[in-house]
Amino acid sequence: MGKLESEKRCNRNRKRSKRRQIYCPDHGCYLDSASRKYWLYTESPEQLRQRGVSRRVALMLIATETAVKLDNEWIEGFWCPECEAVSWYHIQMIDQREYRISAVARELWEQAAGVIHPEGNPSVGAFTRRQARANNYGGIKDFRFVV
Secondary structure (H helix, E strand, O other), rough: OOHHHHHHHHHHHHHHOOOOOOOOOOOOOOOEEEOOOOOEOOOHHHHHHOOOOOHHHHHHHHOOOOEEEEEEEEEEEEEOOOOOOOEEEEEEEEOOOOEEEEOHHHHHHEEOOOOOOOOOOOOOOHHHHHHHOOOOHHHHHHOOOOO
């Protein structure tokens, strides 16, 4: 095998995708993904303006679409080996291999598609929520019979 052949192979191997460089903000260790990406959406032109979209384009996007997907922003759960727990973070992709990571604000949970409401389904009553959490069957005490 000549030198030219080994250089070609070496260059070909370098084109493989690399792991995302996302590190724990507390410990600095590499974070492993523990969930899928939950993409963020917006219904307000102000949020698009904050992300660098011109006023005219932001207004047109909101007028033509109900919700606009925010490119390069999502919520994802990560496993930290130091904390030994899954933590949820707001990820912003700045560059091809560079990310900004921050704690998830309450407003962002409402902008994500496909996530469970942090306080449970608001259309479910307290009785149904309590019954769903019950471990054993003692449900008769929850009902009052009028004679």
